[in-house]
Amino acid sequence: MNETLWSERQKSTWKTKLGLAEMLKGGVIMDVTNVEQAQIAAEAGAQAVMALERVPADIRAQGGVARMSDPGMIAAIQKAVSIPVMAKCRIGHFVEAQILEALGVDFVDESEVLTPADNSFHVDKHKFRVPFVCGCRDLGEALRRIGEGAALIRTKGEAGTGDIVEAVQHLRSVRDGIRRLTNLPGEELMSEAKSIGAPYDLVVEVSLTGRLPVPNFSAGGVATPADAALMMQLGAEAVFVGSGVFKSSDPVKRARAIVDAVAHYQDPERLVQLSHNLGDPMSGIATEQLENEQKLAGRGW
Amino acid sequence: MQRVGIVAFQGDVDKHGAMLTAIGAEPVEVRTQRELTIVDRLIIPGGESTTIGMLMEREGLLAAVRHRLNEGMPVFGTCAGMILLADKIIESSQPRVGGLRITVERNGYGRQLESFETALPVPELAAAPISAVFIRAPIVRALGAGVRALARFEDVAVLVRQDHLLAASFHPELTRSTEVHRYFLSL
Numbered sequence: 001m002n003e004t005l006w007s008e009r010q011k012s013t014w015k016t017k018l019g020l021a022e023m024l025k026g027g028v029i030m031d032v033t034n035v036e037q038a039q040i041a042a043e044a045g046a047q048a049v050m051a052l053e054r055v056p057a058d059i060r061a062q063g064g065v066a067r068m069s070d071p072g073m074i075a076a077i078q079k080a081v082s083i084p085v086m087a088k089c090r091i092g093h094f095v096e097a098q099i100l101e102a103l104g105v106d107f108v109d110e111s112e113v114l115t116p117a118d119n120s121f122h123v124d125k126h127k128f129r130v131p132f133v134c135g136c137r138d139l140g141e142a143l144r145r146i147g148e149g150a151a152l153i154r155t156k157g158e159a160g161t162g163d164i165v166e167a168v169q170h171l172r173s174v175r176d177g178i179r180r181l182t183n184l185p186g187e188e189l190m191s192e193a194k195s196i197g198a199p200y201d202l203v204v205e206v207s208l209t210g211r212l213p214v215p216n217f218s219a220g221g222v223a224t225p226a227d228a229a230l231m232m233q234l235g236a237e238a239v240f241v242g243s244g245v246f247k248s249s250d251p252v253k254r255a256r257a258i259v260d261a262v263a264h265y266q267d268p269e270r271l272v273q274l275s276h277n278l279g280d281p282m283s284g285i286a287t288e289q290l291e292n293e294q295k296l297a298g299r300g301w
Numbered sequence: 302m303q304r305v306g307i308v309a310f311q312g313d314v315d316k317h318g319a320m321l322t323a324i325g326a327e328p329v330e331v332r333t334q335r336e337l338t339i340v341d342r343l344i345i346p347g348g349e350s351t352t353i354g355m356l357m358e359r360e361g362l363l364a365a366v367r368h369r370l371n372e373g374m375p376v377f378g379t380c381a382g383m384i385l386l387a388d389k390i391i392e393s394s395q396p397r398v399g400g401l402r403i404t405v406e407r408n409g410y411g412r413q414l415e416s417f418e419t420a421l422p423v424p425e426l427a428a429a430p431i432s433a434v435f436i437r438a439p440i441v442r443a444l445g446a447g448v449r450a451l452a453r454f455e456d457v458a459v460l461v462r463q464d465h466l467l468a469a470s471f472h473p474e475l476t477r478s479t480e481v482h483r484y485f486l487s488l
Binding site: 264 | 312349380393
């Protein structure tokens with residue numbers, strides 16, 4: 001056992017939290033708002049579902065405060081499918097997180113898609129037995145969330161837009177940050193930790209291993225099979241699809257096509273076949289037309 | 302060097318790969334029938350059994366693996382892989398390879414909050430207990446003819462062997478214990 005690595009010093013629950021994140025690699029996690037959609041997702045081959053009342057595109061369109069979903073709706077979905085069920089709590093809202101843990105969800109997403117409950121602090125995720133996934137835009141943000149106890153990281157992208165550009169930027173940014181750390185000499189790591197706002201021990205670990213200590217998935221803007229395969233080729237280990245499936249004209253077909261695209265992301269001929277005749281994707285919003293305050297990805301401290 | 306295929310649609314494929322490399326075997330990712338033809342043995346990893354089973358079915362890999370298995374190719378399944386090898390899955394008709402005469406119940410140890418880690422004695426394989434991580438693990442409810450339990454946790458079989466088939470309800474690939482993978486290579 002290598003005690004110099006932060007991951008190796010964590011308690012046994014860390015291994016079981018991280019273990020589920022490892023099991024979720026290489027697949028698609030779909031946002032669903034009811035039992036029927038959850039079943040469509042499971043039958044398409046989704047490896048987990050995210051239960052929420054409104055997909056991000058609707059949260060964006062309708063405005064207002066977006067909160068944790070009704071536990072009754074989440075429980076109905078838990079009953080309807082055998083795959084893992086995730087649910088979202090607001091940033092910093094540790095009581096919503098406690099409720100989701102008591103409900104027995106398999107993963108809690110402390111998500112910028114909901115309206116933040118705390119403008120300065122995130123949930124102390126080490127205190128929970130349920131594993132957490134958190135969003136990030138760069139390596140510093142990823143390591144702050146891992147330092148707080150997140151067992152899975154997803155780059156944020158810009159949820160509810162159907163525009164992949166921010167997802168690409170955030171994933172590239174994390175990977176660039178990792179590559180940079182692996183090239184820095186040891187004496188520069190403390191200053192680097194200070195400059196990116198990350199825990200020093202995690203900076204040391206990444207500089208030694210060349211990878212995050214938890215899996216890194218991609219989210220925010222995937223609308224087509226090609227988008228999903230793009231994120232996998234860029235190095236994402238799995239893909240979250242939010243509004244992209246159920247805001248399209250043929251969710252059954254598109255859900256399966258996106259699952260198949262992630263399974264065969266390196267095979268362009270296969271991507272040709274499965275991209276045929278899927279109907280219309282979600283119409284979407286170009287993120288360059290969004291004002292900064294309209295972007296959800298800026299939430300997170 | 303032995304070429305060991307890993308069904309590579311979904312799950313902790315890379316963890317099995319790292320384990321195989323560490324013990325001197327060559328991991329080969331298997332997503333197509335053609336890729337299956339070049340391997341000497343096969344691992345079905347942990348992940349979501351419905352997802353992996355569906356994607357194998359879409360590729361014709363369920364039938365292809367069943368055929369190789371009947372010809373004597375050793376196959377090892379962990380967690381989801383154990384479910385996919387099981388002849389009987391309680392309350393499920395999901396696509397599977399089958400062939401291993403056991404009955405399993407999916408998520409039999411509970412949801413994620415019931416996932417756990419333990420030191421597991423496996424006397425035939427290792428002098429000291431090996432570390433075992435159970436994640437939303439299936440529980441073995443019955444063993445059929447010719448199936449032997451190599452390890453038990455709380456009196457329930459968690460590592461079973463039937464001729465050239467090996468299955469674990471836990472994840473040796475998530476730990477530093479190489480004994481189970483070494484044993485599989487010896488089958």
